[in-house]
Each structure stands twice: as structure tokens, then as C-alpha cells.
Amino acid sequence: MSTGTPGRLLRTRRGPLLAGLAGGLLLAGFLAMSLGPTGIPPGRVVDVLAHGMVGAGQERAGDALIVLQVRLPRLVLGILVGAALATSGALMQGLFRNPLADPGLVGVSAGAALAAATTIVLGDALLAPWIGPLPFAALPIGAFVGGLLTTLGLYAVATRSGRTSIATMLLAGVAFGALAGALMGFLSYLSDDRQLRDLSFWSLGSLSGATWVKVAAVAPLVLPVLLASPFLARGLNALSLGEAEAFHLGVPVQRVKALAILLVAVAVGASVAAAGMIGFVGIVVPHVLRLAAGPDHRVLLPASALLGGTLLIGADTVARTLAAPAELPIGILTAAIGAPFFLWLLLRRPGGFSL
């Protein structure tokens, strides 16, 4: 062993880091259930979580209802959405070999948003006949299909003779995003007052209205993504050298790229459907982790999921309590924190970014 080499292959010990992040997530989750317009003492939260609705006292019953039917589903949804956003950000950045890549950047979010907006505005007229029995599912399904179609469209535009050009995909994403923006403007022009309110509230992003039904709709999409993404870690690490070099290292490059794109589409579609447009989680979380623990995707991907969940429920708790009993849309909060952070990233990097 030479003197200059570290004592292990991974820069950061994965176990302690992930355990620490998981601890942070638990703590934030606990706070999120305790804090809010109705303060619930931590002891009561524990009691309710342990024993459910069973217990003496009217006050306790009220608290139990708040915790189990309002805050817990919202918490779980927040964790899922935050984890999905941060993980898809990390996947995109690995895929594009660019720390600024984000599902918002390549138009996947915009595509999902357009489809969801279409569902809101035209849903009654167009979709009711066949989706009528499942009104609560129309929006998530719409957003998911929109995200997937956008991703497949991008992929088709950017792939020539079996090779996906990342630069083309970025540029096509800009075009798709602009097109989706124009169509959304048109939709808001068409919509009536109620639809307009729905539309604007939803486009700002919010976890309000979280129910166990929503959780049940989102979890089967997001959990497989979170479980599958670590299997791409090695491929994404090798891809940082370039596609040819990754192939030389034994990575099935096209398969890794296709799988990463699919996972991003699923995760983004599901989270946009559940919580609207929440920006910057996908950029900020992986970046902070890269600074702290290095760029190895074997650490980055699971850590992003944990920190993304923590960040989003933290932001949601602030959004709920800052102007209580009114609520701030969480998308405003993440953008207000994330955008300056993003600018700071740009300023910090000498020579700027190359795509």
C-alpha cells in the first residue's frame, strides 16, 4: 500500500452518513407532527403513534385525528416527494454529467405540469366520461403520463442510431419547456375562476390536501424508484468519465441511460402530480451532499433520498407555521431558498459551466 492512498475505497463511510441522515429525517418528521396551527406535545405524538385512536380524553382524540389523518399522511407524502425530487435530480446530474441538470431543466416537470393543468382545466369536459369514477386519480395519472410522454419525446429527439446526445436533450428540453409554458398560459386563459385558483395554487406547489389515498397513489411509483436507483450508481460513476470510457469499464451505457430516464420520469410525474411544482430540491440536495461526502453515486443516491425528504418536510413545516392558520405554498419557499443558492453556485464556480 502506498502512502498517498486513503484507507478505503469510498471517501465517506456510507453507514454512519446514511444513519445520521435517517436520524435527521426522523427528528424532522417528529417535529413536523408536533408543530402546526394546533400544537401537539411530543409525548402525545408518541402516544398516538404507538396506540392509534385508542385512548382516553376528548382532547387526545382530537389530537389523534390531527396526527393520524392530517399530519402523518402529509408527512409521508412530503418524504416521498422530497426523496423523489432529490433522487431524480441526482440521477439527472449523473446522466448529464453536469451538476446543474435537473428534471425542471429538461422539461420533464413542465410536461408533467402541462398534463396536470390540462386535467384541471379540461378534465371535466374531456376526461369525465372515462375517468369519471376515479376523479381523485385523474390529476396524478395525467401528470405521470405527461412526464413520461415528455421524457420519451426528449429521448426520441435526442437519440440517433442508438446513441443519446445529452446536449441535444438539454436543448430539446428548453424547447419542450417553452412549449409547455405557452400551452399552460393558454389553458389559464381558458379557465374559469375556480380552475384558475386550482391551477395557480397547484403550480406553486403544496403538500396541503395530502390524504392516505394520495400517499397510496404515490408510494407505489416513488418507492420502486428509490429502491432501484442505487443499482445505477456504478454506471453513473463510470459515466462521469464519458460514455466511451464507461463502456470500456463494462457499463451497458444505453441501458443505464434508458433506465435512469425512466426512473426520473416516474419519480417526477408522481411527485408533480401529488404536490405540484416544487423547484430546486433536485439541485440543492445533491449539491450539498457532493460538497460534504463526495460525488460517488453509491453514497449520493441513497443520501439524496434521505436529505430530500428531510428538507421537504422541514420546508413544509415552516410553510404551515409561518403564516398560520394560513399556509404558504411550499414551492414559494423552496424557490425563495433555492434560487439564491443556485446563483451562489454559479458565482462560486470559476470559469462558469460548460454543458
Add this chain to the structure above:
Amino acid sequence: MSPIIEAKGVSYRRGGRHLVQAVDLAVTAGSLTTVVGPNGAGKSTLLRLLCGELAPTDGGIVVNGRPIRSIAPWQLAHLRAVMPQASDLGVPFTAFEVAGLGVEGIGRGLSERDRLHIVGEALDGADVAHLAHRTYQTLSGGERQRVHFARVLAQLRAGRSVEARQVLFLDEPIASLDLKHQLALLRHVRRLADDGLAVVVVLHDLQLAAGMDGDLVLMQDGRLIDRGPAEQVLTAERMAEVFGVRLVAKTLPPHPWMLADERGSTFAQDALTCSDEPRRQASS
């Protein structure tokens, strides 16, 4: 000895042009093949065909008797490594982590400790152990190239736990190295070939190429013109015909001391044979 990788009538056409045309080439264990030729001769394309990165438009590449397309990327990665011409990096890995990419997922039955050891040895072998903790982006071009050399050394070493017969491809490996490291890398490559590795290296520097042991492969306009020892391949007529440098060839300075390596054998001594009077040199 049966070849490890063999090109059989391989052509590669792109945009109506033949970048590589009807090339036959067998790479056997322990052989050292140096590919030379002017710009645009198809040297790098041939390398990319041989390592499976490009699929030939005509002919076929055969690896251990099987068509290369039937072999999965991870299997190929065990039996050949490729040192690229130049490589940028999207994320801030350290030199150690870049070399470590060579052992990620390569090899069977290797413990974490084994892999760590392999990476450490490879960094030593490429003379970059002292840079292990440096971020790749802060390294000079030559240092980066040596880090990639360490990465391919690690990959080959790890792959040897699965494949005994391996090939190393190097595309202009010394382009941005200083003289000391140019000679060190070429010496290292020769030693690897002596140990049984098959090596295919594209070199631009004819003087260094002429000093390599083993065969020279001369390419022009996508075709393989000749293959053999330097004094056979790099005759004065050829130099004029292929490179169009009769005058330059004559003025190659005969300074043996400049390129002498420490073993006493000189690159330049051999390299003289590629100057204007190869016949006389060979017969004397």
C-alpha cells in the same frame, strides 16, 4: 498462439467516407503493436473498433473466437482496458477515486482490501500516488493522463482474476506527458507486454514509435499499409509516400543522448533507422 482479439476484413464507413478499410489485424498475448500513420489515417477509429466501442460496417471483430457483439460489456471490461486520448470529468472525483473506477465492478472474489491494494499499486505504477487526494480538475493535463493510466492498470489487474489473457489499448497515451513520463509510460507498457499482456498503442511520435519493441502497424487513408519491425515499415520511401516528409525525416536530429533510457538501450538508436538511411543502419 490464437489471437485474443482479431479484426477480419474490418471496414468502418461514416458519412460516405471509409475511415477504416478492409483491415486484418490479430492481437496475440504478449505482443506489442504500435499503430502509426498521419492524421486521419484511421488509427483511433481502428482502436475503437478493436475495443468494441464502434461496430464495423463490414467485416468482424472476433474475441477469443467469438464475435465481439455477442460479448457483454462487463465481460469485455475484464479482458481489455482502454486508455483514452483525453478525458474530462463532470464531477469532482479525486485522483484516487478516478483510479478506483477501474476496480468498481471488475474482478471476481476480490475483497475490499484487495481492491484498495490494486488501486494503490496502480497509482504507484503510474507515478501519481502523491496526487491521490487531489481533485481531478486541479491536475495538469499530463497528471490527468497518468491518473487514467493508473485507472486502466487497476482495471487490468482486477480483471485478471477472471481473464488471464488481456489486451491494453492506448490512444496517444503520451501526448501531454513530459519526456520523463513519456519514457516511463512506454517502458511500463513494454514491461506489461513482456509479462504477457497484449498491447496496442497509437503513437504520434514516430521517433518513439520506432523505438518500441514489437511490430509497427502503418496506416494511411484507413488502410493498413504495412506491419512489421520499424526498420522494415519506416523506410525512407514510405516516409515520403505516407507522411510526405522527406526533408523532415532527413533533419531528425541524431541525438542519441536525448532519448537514451536508463537501461542503456536507446529509443534514438533505433529511431535513427527511421531517418534518411535505414538500409545502412540495418546492415551495419
